Amino acid sequence: MTALEIRKFNSENEELLNLLCSNEWPFHVKVQLEPETIKNEIEKGYYSEGRETFWIIENEQKLGVLIIDDIEDTIPLFDLRLTEEARGKGIGQKSLSWLKDYLYGEKGKIRIEGFTRADNLAMRKCFTKAGFVKEGYLRNAWENDDGTISDTVLYASIFEDWKDNKTTPIKLDEVPY
DSSP states (O other): OOOOEEEEOOSOHHHHHHHHHSSBOTTSSOSBOOHHHHHHHHHTTTTTTTOEEEEEEETTEEEEEEEEESTTSSSOEEEEEEOGGGTTSSHHHHHHHHHHIIIIIITOOSEEEEEEETTOHHHHHHHHHTTOEEEEEEEEEEEOTTSOEEEEEEEEEEHHHHHHTOOOOOOTTSSOO
16 A cells, blocks of 8 residues: 555546535535536635645555645645545544644644534544544534534644644643633
């Protein structure tokens, strides 16, 4: 098995469209993405303006995308999507570790935040294994396309922890109110 490669998206629009529309995304707002929607997003610059998009590749096969939002901010957010066949193989954790190295080491960011639905246990494990800290539990904060509402969990990483290779616990209950 070859090493995981993260490569910048370079207008491979048809491949992006195929990857996003040929997989289901059960823990995202929309489970099934429509080709017309993705085409419109591509035309409007969604994957490049104010964002950086990267392919997640193994053995020259594109297994997912990592979209960094708010790339100009000191505290970016991101969206990680792995194909159905790539899930459960440690690729998410490796992608998050790469993300930290990239955003702290090359981009000088101070913090990275990620949100996931509370029932997405696989992603929650990825966050934890990649050194992100669970910082918040948000009730009824994720509106799904089918009209249901889910709880959301916030995970974050900070530059100091990355630099010192440690995990700083949060002080959520330090004050009782």
